[in-house]
Amino acid sequence: MMASDLSPVRHNYNWSRIGWMSFAVIVLSSAFIGFVFLSRYQANSETLGVWAAICRGLGISADTAAAASPQPPVRTPTDLAWTQATLEQIRAGDPQRGSFVALNCTACHEGSAANPSHLIPTLDGMEAEVIFKQLADYRSGKRSWGVMNAIAKAISAQDSADVAAHFAGRKGQLQVNLGLRIPEGGRAFRQTDVGARLVFAGDPQRGIAPCSSCHGPGGYRIGAPTLSGQHTAYIERQVAAFAQGIRHNDIYEQMRAIARQLTPEEISAVAAFYGSQRRELAASN
Amino acid sequence: MLGAWQMLMRSPLPAPLDDPNAYYASVTLHGTAMAYVVTTFFAMGFGYAVAATSLGRPIRGAPAAWIGFAICLIGTLMAVAAVLSGRASVLYTFYPPLLGSAWYYCGAFLLVGGSMIWVVLMIINMAAWKRDNPGKPVPLAMFAITATALLWAWAASGVELEMIGVILPQVFGLTIEMDAGLARMLFSVTLHAIVYFWLMPAYIAFYTLVPQAAGGRLYSDTMGRVTFIMFLLFSVPVGIHHLFADPEIGIGFKFAQSFLTFLVALPTLLTVFSICASLEIAGRHRGGRGLLGWIPALPWNEPLILAVGLSLIMLGLGGGGGLINMAYGMNSMIHNTAWIPAHFHLIFGGAVVIMYFAIAYEMWPRITSKPLRSKRLARWQLWLWFIGMMVMTIPWHITGLMGQPRRVAIFDFSDPLLAPMVPLAILSVVGGFFLLLSAILFITVLVRSQFGDAVLQAPLRYALAVNPPVRVPKALNGFALWNAILLMFMMVEYGYPIGQFFALKSSVPVYEMTRQSTSAGVR
Numbered sequence: 124m125m126a127s128d129l130s131p132v133r134h135n136y137n138w139s140r141i142g143w144m145s146f147a148v149i150v151l152s153s154a155f156i157g158f159v160f161l162s163r164y165q166a167n168s169e170t171l172g173v174w175a176a177i178c179r180g181l182g183i184s185a186d187t188a189a190a191a192s193p194q195p196p197v198r199t200p201t202d203l204a205w206t207q208a209t210l211e212q213i214r215a216g217d218p219q220r221g222s223f224v225a226l227n228c229t230a231c232h233e234g235s236a237a238n239p240s241h242l243i244p245t246l247d248g249m250e251a252e253v254i255f256k257q258l259a260d261y262r263s264g265k266r267s268w269g270v271m272n273a274i275a276k277a278i279s280a281q282d283s284a285d286v287a288a289h290f291a292g293r294k295g296q297l298q299v300n301l302g303l304r305i306p307e308g309g310r311a312f313r314q315t316d317v318g319a320r321l322v323f324a325g326d327p328q329r330g331i332a333p334c335s336s337c338h339g340p341g342g343y344r345i346g347a348p349t350l351s352g353q354h355t356a357y358i359e360r361q362v363a364a365f366a367q368g369i370r371h372n373d374i375y376e377q378m379r380a381i382a383r384q385l386t387p388e389e390i391s392a393v394a395a396f397y398g399s400q401r402r403e404l405a406a407s408n
Numbered sequence: 409m410l411g412a413w414q415m416l417m418r419s420p421l422p423a424p425l426d427d428p429n430a431y432y433a434s435v436t437l438h439g440t441a442m443a444y445v446v447t448t449f450f451a452m453g454f455g456y457a458v459a460a461t462s463l464g465r466p467i468r469g470a471p472a473a474w475i476g477f478a479i480c481l482i483g484t485l486m487a488v489a490a491v492l493s494g495r496a497s498v499l500y501t502f503y504p505p506l507l508g509s510a511w512y513y514c515g516a517f518l519l520v521g522g523s524m525i526w527v528v529l530m531i532i533n534m535a536a537w538k539r540d541n542p543g544k545p546v547p548l549a550m551f552a553i554t555a556t557a558l559l560w561a562w563a564a565s566g567v568e569l570e571m572i573g574v575i576l577p578q579v580f581g582l583t584i585e586m587d588a589g590l591a592r593m594l595f596s597v598t599l600h601a602i603v604y605f606w607l608m609p610a611y612i613a614f615y616t617l618v619p620q621a622a623g624g625r626l627y628s629d630t631m632g633r634v635t636f637i638m639f640l641l642f643s644v645p646v647g648i649h650h651l652f653a654d655p656e657i658g659i660g661f662k663f664a665q666s667f668l669t670f671l672v673a674l675p676t677l678l679t680v681f682s683i684c685a686s687l688e689i690a691g692r693h694r695g696g697r698g699l700l701g702w703i704p705a706l707p708w709n710e711p712l713i714l715a716v717g718l719s720l721i722m723l724g725l726g727g728g729g730g731l732i733n734m735a736y737g738m739n740s741m742i743h744n745t746a747w748i749p750a751h752f753h754l755i756f757g758g759a760v761v762i763m764y765f766a767i768a769y770e771m772w773p774r775i776t777s778k779p780l781r782s783k784r785l786a787r788w789q790l791w792l793w794f795i796g797m798m799v800m801t802i803p804w805h806i807t808g809l810m811g812q813p814r815r816v817a818i819f820d821f822s823d824p825l826l827a828p829m830v831p832l833a834i835l836s837v838v839g840g841f842f843l844l845l846s847a848i849l850f851i852t853v854l855v856r857s858q859f860g861d862a863v864l865q866a867p868l869r870y871a872l873a874v875n876p877p878v879r880v881p882k883a884l885n886g887f888a889l890w891n892a893i894l895l896m897f898m899m900v901e902y903g904y905p906i907g908q909f910f911a912l913k914s915s916v917p918v919y920e921m922t923r924q925s926t927s928a929g930v931r
Binding site: 135136138139142143146149150152153154156157158161162177179180181182183205206207210211327328341343344345 | 429584585656657658659660661662663664667668671818820822823881882883884889890893896897900904908915917919920
């Protein structure tokens with residue numbers, strides 16, 4: 124016979140008491156070990172007191188003083204972060220007012236006479252966030268190029284948001300990223316066109332992500348400009364500038380890390396690929 | 409089929425549709441289908457069947473049950489359509505600040521919400537039976553399925569709060585940023601308990617169907633009740649062990665919940681003991697002698713008994729791996745590696761789903777009056793599933809230990825660091841296709857039986873305990889006390905970790921997945 128469940132089963136335990144006592148024992152013992160005992164010990168620092176340990180256990184750092192060792196100066200690639208306030212400021216941009224501010228821009232950014240070699244980007248259809256960030260970087264000196272620093276300093280953040288909204292709303296040769304699809308077979312690693320391969324498949328062996336995952340077509344990332352239809356010469360020069368470290372306003376260095384890995388032929392191929400992706404201008408503007 | 413393709417896609421072998429975006433859409437669909445859809449519908453169907461058969465009377469509230477079924481079905485279709493369009497590749501745990509299509513979240517919300525009707529009906533049916541049978545013990549099967557329903561209600565509260573409080577306001581444009589930390593914290597309430605929600609039907613079969621099928625009796629009814637109560641208590645306030653690498657949470661809470669997670673091992677060990685004891689009773693009754701002679705004496709040609717044997721092997725291996733995952737120190741070795749998907753495939757896809765198959769073989773013929781045409785084919789199917797799962801998950805565990813990350817679509821296996829994983833990855837693919845074959849066989853067995861002749865089936869009978877309960881104390885016949893204790897556990901273990909987010913201001917911009925498109929890229 125099985126001994127334990129002899130009928131009628133003896134169940135005269137006080138289950139309520141057993142339950143609540145177990146609860147108290149489990150909570151108190153785990154809290155003691157977790158908050159008072161384990162939280163005291165740190166891998167590379169001195170053992171904490173009980174109060175500091177409890178705070179650490181809760182996730183509150185009791186140690187708010189600066190570290191003793193001298194810190195190297197912090198170099199930030201940009202002063203702009205994609206906070207809610209920034210995004211709201213950009214989205215509040217007034218294109219009507221922006222068209223007035225844009226009178227400062229159109230001489231170079233549209234007129235082909237001043238821009239014969241297409242080293243200056245076309246802005247019609249570029250994302251507002253991109254234009255706003257680049258103007259902020261020019262203003263703070265995080266990016267330097269010709270007259271742009273002086274122009275950016277002359278206009279306010281509000282002007283930047285307005286002019287960004289103005290250009291974002293126009294239609295030009297840039298292909299807007301939304302809804303574009305990757306062509307058939309686009310992700311294949313073994314395609315012969317070097318430019319298309321880098322754009323759509325990247326090169327995982329060298330840690331190069333596909334350009335299209337941020338710059339389109341098919342992918343999108345806030346702050347990364349649409350490149351389909353941008354001038355070939357402009358793209359080529361910017362990638363080269365990233366590779367040499369002349370341009371360094373990319374957060375987390377992702378563009379510098381990728382550009383350094385590319386050969387000059389590959390840079391040309393990628394730029395040529397994007398340059399060839401122009402939108403037909405027949406019915407627009 | 410998607411699962412097998414994903415194994416192939418990740419492996420060094422060429423895969424038919426070689427596109428990372430398609431991969432993530434597929435992982436989302438596979439996860440959503442297996443984790444939400446199959447399990448929720450299975451639990452609902454199993455629950456209604458258990459309530460009707462164990463209480464010996466029709467279900468109360470059948471119209472409401474059908475309404476719940478319809479809501480779940482609509483939710484499923486919405487979510488599946490969103491994933492198939494390629495605009496919701498956020499994986500089934502949502503991974504905020506990734507943001508997918510509103511249809512996906514609304515579909516998942518309806519699926520989970522619709523199943524709450526089932527939860528309420530289970531509670532109503534148990535309460536009504538108790539009212540009509542004062543002083544009598546609720547049958548163990550009904551007690552256990554109600555525990556499952558309550559567990560699901562507690563578990564789902566996390567994902568529902570996450571949707572209402574964080575994701576849907578963002579989806580509908582009420583906020584620009586998303587508090588990823590808070591969303592992950594809320595989802596952690598669901599994330600571990602949902603696993604036990606999947607597991608419970610298997611455990612109910614262990615306690616109430618297996619001893620009967622083996623021709624014996626359940627070792628102890630009380631042990632069964634205590635086991636299900638402990639599952640209810642210890643599967644919810646433990647989810648932070650999925651967040652050991654999250655920076656917002658203090659180490660004190662991480663340890664405390666790790667400690668509580670270890671207590672979940674207790675009901676599992678109780679179950680293993682209890683089931684082995686019940687099987688020994690049956691084996692000795694059938695003439696088994698000696699220390700282990702009762703094992704060959706068991707009716708291994710019964711699919712249910714075979715499934716239990718195979719399930720317990722996988723449960724043992726997977727449970728051991730689980731102890732590593734939940735341990736605060738050891739977790740850092742395997743966090744976010746391929747070990748994790750290998751673990752949950754072994755324990756859910758293996759130990760639990762093989763019991764789902766066996767339950768289907770046991771219940772489906774009784775519902776349709778069409779007996780299984782071939783138990784031999786059913787046994788083949790179970791063996792294939794077991795072998796496939798072992799061949800797939802063991803190498804997968806090892807590649808995880810070697811450092812292979814999870815949620816990655818493409819690996820460069822020519823890299824000297826990854827080259828040693830090649831044979832293991834290929835072996836896993838072979839296992840994956842065994843599983844696909846077994847799944848097709850499962851459907852074949854049921855469909856073939858469906859075309860057979862109708863034969864009057866013996867009604868489903870649940871195992872009697874060695875000493876059937878005559879009178880059960882109130883605490884083991886209901887859940888009021890245990891719900892109160894669980895509420896206290898949740899307040900102690902989750903009050904501060906969730907509350908802190910109202911002071912932390914940890915919101916970040918979202919990363920929209922709605923613009924991703926898939927293409928039929930052919931390698």
